[in-house]
Amino acid sequence: MTQSNALRHRAEAEASRLPPLLARADHLAGTVLLGDHGRRRAGMGDDFWQYRPAQIGDSRRMIDHRRSARGDHQFVREREWQIAQSVMLWVDQGASMRFSSDTHLETKADRARLLGLGIAILLVRGGERVGLTGTALPPRRGKAQIMRLAESFSVDSDEDYAPPEHRAMIPHARALFISDFMGDMSEVRLALTKAADRGVRGVLMQVLDPSEEQFPFRGRTIFESVGGSLRHETLKANDLRDRYLDRLHERREELSQLCRLTGWHYGMHHTGDSAQSALLWLYRALDRGTS
Incomplete structure (x- = not known):
């Protein structure tokens, strides 16, 4: 297959995900929107x-x-109040997110995209601007912006662990980061510190597969990252369980502490749990970030 054909095949595969993703996100947002009032508010002030x-x-x-x-x-x-109604999203597209321990479970990437697009639909319907962190897609309103977000979310990264994008943070806006946060913590600390320096408050949601919490491995096991850059073989996987779970607990505590220090909210979600409950939590957590 030539390079141009390979690129076309990949582009078609990515494009084919858009209609189902948009339909699922719109349906999910609809289930949360029922019974809730719009988010329009007078704002923080009328100062230029x-x-x-x-x-x-x-x-x-x-x-x-x-x-x-x-x-x-x-x-x-x-x-000033218009700035406060801008929300910037970062949804991890790294290879580590394309993991699922069971064919009946969504990958972490699919669940993160669904939640990211679902919250964008809710926010846009509430009159707010939504975009991506960085400079590629500034916050805007409208259905066309939802389509642009869906397109962006459907592009996978080749990196095993993608670092959070923290450029062009709008002062005093809000942000949402969705990832498994299993990569380099220094990048996460840098992103949240820069956000806090610019008065940006937001939500950090960690998405994990149930097996990553349970570590159900025994005997000879080969652990390999989705991107293939990391590989470890052991004859006694069960001997690693306690150390792994301790490290996972430390990572969660580190993320939680970082959020407390920077004024963000930390949340945990498993792909085996309800996407509706996770979206509702995100919706309320972002609203708390305005107070």
């Missing part, structure tokens, strides 16, 4: 914050004509 270039989805009345008259581009005058 900044001018920004007008984006698709902005209404004409938002245009500041005096500022726009100085050049060839249209600008929007943002107030």
Whole structure:
């Protein structure tokens, strides 16, 4: 297979996931939205914050004509409460997320994408801007933004453990990071520290497969990372169980402590549990981050 054909095959495979992902996320958001009121609020204040270039989805009345008259581009005058209604998402696309211990279970990546897109739908329906951390997809409103997010979430990374993206954090906005957080903790600390320095508060959700909590391995076992960069063979896997579970507990405590120090909320979710309950928790946790 030539390189161009391989790229096309991969692109078609990724594109084929979009309709099911969008349909599932929309249905999931609908189950949570029932009985809940919209998230529109007067905001934190009406003080001027900044001018920004007008984006698709902005209404004409938002245009500041005096500022726009100085050049060839249209600008929007943002107030402090509008900044607070911007939410930035990072959903781990690393190879470690493409793990499932059972054919009847979703991979961690599929569950993370579902939750990330589900919360985006809820937020956009509530009148908020949603985008990605970094510069690729700034926060916006509208159905077209949901499609862009779905496309971004469907692209896998070649890295075993993808580091959190922390560039271009909007001051005093909110953020959501979804990952198994099994990689280098220094990257997570850097991301949350930078976010806290800019007044960004948010939610960190750790998604794990049930087997990663139980460690049900015995006898001769070969452990290999999904990306293939790490490999370990042992004749007595059961001898590793206690040490592994201790390390996992330490990682969870480290994540929880980091969130407490930076003003974030920490949550844990297993792929064998209800996606609806996880989405509802995320929805409420992000709302608590505005107080």
